[in-house]
Amino acid sequence: MQIYNSQTRKKEEFVPLHPGKVGIYACGPTVYDYFHIGNARPFITFDVLRRYFEHRGYEVTFVQNFTDIDDKMINRANREGITVKELGDRFIQEYYRDAQALGIRKATVHPRATEHIGEIIHLVKTLQDKGYAYEVNGDVYFDTEKDKGYGKLSGQNLEDLEAGARIDVDDVKHNPADFALWKAQKPGEPAWDSPWGKGRPGWHIECSAMSMKYLGDTFDIHCGGKDLLFPHHENEVAQSECATGKPFARYWMHNGFINIDNEKMSKSLGNFFTVRDILKEYDPEDVRMFMLSAQYRSPVNFSRDMMAQAHASLQRLYTARDHMLFLLKNAPDQPLSPEEEALLARVKESAARFDAAMDDDLNTADALGAIFEIVKEANVSLNGQSSRAAVEGAYQGLTELTDVLGLLMKKAEDALPEAVQALADQRAQARKEKNWRLSDELRDAIQALGYTVKDTPQGQSITKA
Numbered sequence: 001m002q003i004y005n006s007q008t009r010k011k012e013e014f015v016p017l018h019p020g021k022v023g024i025y026a027c028g029p030t031v032y033d034y035f036h037i038g039n040a041r042p043f044i045t046f047d048v049l050r051r052y053f054e055h056r057g058y059e060v061t062f063v064q065n066f067t068d069i070d071d072k073m074i075n076r077a078n079r080e081g082i083t084v085k086e087l088g089d090r091f092i093q094e095y096y097r098d099a100q101a102l103g104i105r106k107a108t109v110h111p112r113a114t115e116h117i118g119e120i121i122h123l124v125k126t127l128q129d130k131g132y133a134y135e136v137n138g139d140v141y142f143d144t145e146k147d148k149g150y151g152k153l154s155g156q157n158l159e160d161l162e163a164g165a166r167i168d169v170d171d172v173k174h175n176p177a178d179f180a181l182w183k184a185q186k187p188g189e190p191a192w193d194s195p196w197g198k199g200r201p202g203w204h205i206e207c208s209a210m211s212m213k214y215l216g217d218t219f220d221i222h223c224g225g226k227d228l229l230f231p232h233h234e235n236e237v238a239q240s241e242c243a244t245g246k247p248f249a250r251y252w253m254h255n256g257f258i259n260i261d262n263e264k265m266s267k268s269l270g271n272f273f274t275v276r277d278i279l280k281e282y283d284p285e286d287v288r289m290f291m292l293s294a295q296y297r298s299p300v301n302f303s304r305d306m307m308a309q310a311h312a313s314l315q316r317l318y319t320a321r322d323h324m325l326f327l328l329k330n331a332p333d334q335p336l337s338p339e340e341e342a343l344l345a346r347v348k349e350s351a352a353r354f355d356a357a358m359d360d361d362l363n364t365a366d367a368l369g370a371i372f373e374i375v376k377e378a379n380v381s382l383n384g385q386s387s388r389a390a391v392e393g394a395y396q397g398l399t400e401l402t403d404v405l406g407l408l409m410k411k412a413e414d415a416l417p418e419a420v421q422a423l424a425d426q427r428a429q430a431r432k433e434k435n436w437r438l439s440d441e442l443r444d445a446i447q448a449l450g451y452t453v454k455d456t457p458q459g460q461s462i463t464k465a
Helices: 037-055 071-080 084-101 117-129 158-164 203-215 226-244 284-292 304-328 338-359 364-381 388-405 418-432 436-448
Strands: 002-005 010-013 021-026 059-064 133-136 139-142 179-184 199-201 219-225 249-255 258-260 300-302 451-456 459-464
Touching: 002 249, 021 037, 021 203, 037 059, 037 219, 037 249, 037 258, 037 284, 037 388, 059 203, 071 084, 117 133, 117 139, 117 179, 117 199, 117 203, 117 226, 139 226, 179 203, 179 226, 199 203, 203 219, 203 226, 219 226, 226 249, 284 300, 284 304, 284 364, 300 304, 304 364, 304 388, 304 451, 304 459, 338 364, 338 388, 364 388, 418 436, 418 451, 418 459, 436 451
Parallel strands: 021 059, 021 219, 219 249, 258 300
Antiparallel strands: 002 010, 133 139, 139 179, 179 199, 451 459
């Protein structure tokens, strides 16, 4: 598998640190609110990365953190008159609710920053003892000038960063690019005991402490949105490698931005949407389909037209799957014909193209193309006379690949709602009596309830529209 490594700025062959195993750390949400549509892209993208490694037989340890202490959380908790922990507990549950709707599986471990204060303090103390950090009035800062490799991940030059920064007269930092590892307690803030007095962790240090606890000092892949490349991930690399003297993450993956109707998403433009907002209007699986329709490093444009395309594409997949399930109900147990053997060979070729696309830096857009090849072949080749083995082979080929992308998660409706079933029974009788006018009226009534009616040699097929 080739992965575009943000640190080397080129595609590289993925070689796991430990054969047959992959350790992945993905930056999770700050749990002060519902997560937004921009957050949804990395959550979905790297859920697919995990699924694909599992599809290829790897044992995956997937770690995604919750940042449950920072300024935004403190400010909102104070406004609502609740504790920061109560706020975090609430929005972690809301995260799970929205993530589940989008088909995002729970991580192997979901560590919370506030539950790893001991590890964070130990890491800060290690940096101070090694001369990479300094304390001022209870605050502890990382000294970027002591790290000769600072800027290697993002390609930033420390001298340029310092020249472009501004230091206030009363600023306590040695250098403009220095960043907080530990913050002294301010009135009304949660705090923990530390060698520097009561305080709380800085943002960057928590990810280093938690990733190394669950994945080791060096692990395979660190991923997140492109907006985290600098300064968050740059600072993670600096503090981690200075503390351990070892390489941190071996591969860095960053997804591209989301625009809203061709404009950058921002609160000032009024086009800033949480996933909870989006799901009031769109089916969550349509959102997932939209996210996977482009290669993850490319920017994507969220719009009604693009969502309509995603919906139509997803419905093609569901229609194909449900038609296969319908055929399986009465498919004869008979040997494969030469034509059916050729069909299953083409399904296998499409599966190989799927793997090749995913091996090319997780190219989900081309992978979807391979899935639609299976749909096209099945639609042309399968009918009421097809053998069970042929239908099952095409069905398994389709569902195995869509499982990797987290699509087609809705179960086929074996039992129609009573009102729809009653109309279907009446229509079947009308067709038996060759009352075509009544049959058409009943079909329209069924479709008005949100179901699609297709007449086949095996009878009428009714599926959710």
